[in-house]
Amino acid sequence: MDLRDYLRVLRKGWIIILALVLMGVALGSVFSLLSTPMYLASSKVFVSVQSAGTVSELTQGSNFTQNQVKSYADIITTPAVLQPVITQLQLPITAETLASRVTASTATGTVVVDIGVSDGSPQSAADIANAIASSFEKVVSSIVPVDATGTSPVKITVLQQALVPLEPATPNTRLNIILGGVIGLVLGLVVSVLRQTLDTKVRNEHDVEGITSAPILGGIAFDPRTVERPLVVQDDPRSPRAESFRTLRTNLQFLVALDRPKSYVITSSIPGEGKSTSSANLAIVTASAGTRTIIIDADLRKPKLAEYLGLEGGAGLTDVLVGRAEVSDVMQRWGSHDLFVLPAGRIPPNPSELLGSNAMIALIQKLEAEFDLVLFDAPPLLPVTDAAILAKHTGGALLMVGAGRVHKGQLKGAVAALTNVGSGLAGIVMTMLPTKGPDSYGYGRYGYGYGYGYGLEFETTPGSERKRRKGAVAPRHEEGFLPVK
Structure with a gap:
């Protein structure tokens, strides 16, 4: 990363x-x-060696004390020191319990022992610390051997009495x-x-770029009302989603202008990535820009194109491929522009064989000669091989990638499905892009997010299904997809 x-x-x-x-x-x-608040009280004791006072004896005594003071500090937490304190103060605890609340430390090179006691009562903490210092003095005097005069060579002096703490040490x-x-x-x-x-799902173009080097031609914003209005470029032409199809059309224009074949297969990795609605909207905006366009429903298993466009789909591609009808007999003109639609027709028992047949190849060549752009709405790549077979005889596949819908492994499989049969991947189109967040659709390479008045009220004129914005002038004719000869 x-x-x-x-x-x-x-x-x-x-x-x-x-x-x-x-x-x-x-x-x-x-x-x-x-x-529970715990209070910390501490007392300090000084450990020294009694001597006659000569320089040599003082030096030896100091060295001896520094070497032994750590051992003396360890004595403080033993029952020998703590049990007399428990008896004196009548504490309802054992020596082991008290030892867990007592600390004895000494700094290197010094002979001062710091005795710390923590307790829930500030007064009790101070009393225990002072009692331990006194008990420690007595225990050391009793365990260190006396000299010839009967005097203990080690002397314990209390330097600092413990004071009652005013504030708890913990918490x-x-x-x-x-x-x-x-x-x-x-x-x-x-x-x-x-x-x-x-996260194995494809969320943004960065995820796509890690899987394939195919160009990203555009991105389509997610619209929760797609089911209600699949043809957004007609129903809401000023929305960000409609604008993204115009951007996709412009980017697709460069593919067609590079002397490539004029036919493309629109497909996806899995169902539900928006390929059919995207195909229909792309065909509409392309034809509205002056390009003679035909879109064919090549999904011979679950055709949807005729339903979205409101056309009769009883006869269509399958009839042409088996020789029952000519293209001119079953294709239907849609709208006021040069947009023609060839429905799927009746569902055949052998879709893959029909789409890879010589009749299909001949049909592609015929349509490329008559139209400026030929679009095929094909099935997803992973469930069936139809789209991969068809893409081999066209300019390649336009792969729809549903953001947050398809997994990276599935996208890799779809790209591999095209590569394995020698089909080209013309480009990637991101669909279902979120409108908010780091992966959101907005300004950038995908298009414009400001919407040209998106969200304003619309009214329907009597006798017409077209909607216009209240108080708005008619939109100018757009520059765009020029016919390619």
């Missing part, structure tokens, strides 16, 4: 990250509120909140990165 990928992760997962940070802060606060509410927030942030980043890494 490069920097761009990480930035995309942050943009896509910021809600999760923020939620986990807030959760961490909340848990830190709750932990602080539920924790540290501020620290807990900060730690909770940091832990939540780290977890949020980890979850977002894992989510991005484990």
Whole structure:
């Protein structure tokens, strides 16, 4: 993953990250509120060696004390020191329990022992710390052998009595909140990165570019009302979705202008990626720009084109391929422009054989001679081989890729299905692109997101099915797809 990928992760997962940070802060606060306050009191004792006072003896005594003071500090947490404290203060705990609340430490090179005691009561913490210092002094005096004069060579002096603490040492509410927030942030980043890494769906052009080098010709914004109005370029011509089909038409113009064949197969990896509605809308905007266009419903298994365009589909491509009818007899003109539609006709028992037959090849050549652009709406590539076979005899396939719908493995399989039979992949068209978020449709290579008045009210004139914007002048004729000879 490069920097761009990480930035995309942050943009896509910021809600999760923020939620986990807030959760961490909340848990830190709750932990602080539920924790029992513990107070810390400390006393200090000085360990020294009694000597006659000569320089040599003082030096030896100092070295001896520094070497032994760590052992003396370990004595503090033993029952020998703690049990007299428990008896003196009448504490209802054992020496082992008390030892877990007592710390004894000494800095390197010093002979001062710091005794710390934590307790739920500030007064009790101070009393225990002072009692331990006193008990420690007595225990050391009793266990160190006396000299010839009967005096213990080691002397324990209390340097600092423990004072009653005014504030609890734990919990540290501020620290807990900060730690909770940091832990939540780290977890949020980890979850977002894992989510991005484990996400196998194609979400944007970056995912497509990692699978195929075919050019991305355009992107179609997702419209939840597609089922209600599949022909958006006719029903809502000023919407961002309609504008994206015009951009796709313009990009497709360059393919046709490069002396390539004028016929293309529109297909997808799996069903439900919007290939049929995209085919119909692309054909309409292409014909409206002055290009003589024909679109053929080559999905001989589940034809939808005639239904979307409101045409009779009882006779069509299958009748032409088996010799029952001529193209001119079954193709139908649609709208006021040079757009012709050849429905699928009756569903045959052998669709793949018909689409790969010599009759199909001859039909393609005939249509390319009569029309400026020939579009085939073919079945998805993964379930059946129809589209791959048909694309071999045309200028290639225009592969519709549903953002968030198709998986990367499925897209790889679709590209491989075309490659395995020698068919070309003319280009990729992203469909179902979200309108919000880091993978959203908007300004950029896919087209324009401002919509030219999208969202304004429309009215229907009596006796006409065409809608016009209230108070708007008629749109100018668009520049666009010029006929290619």
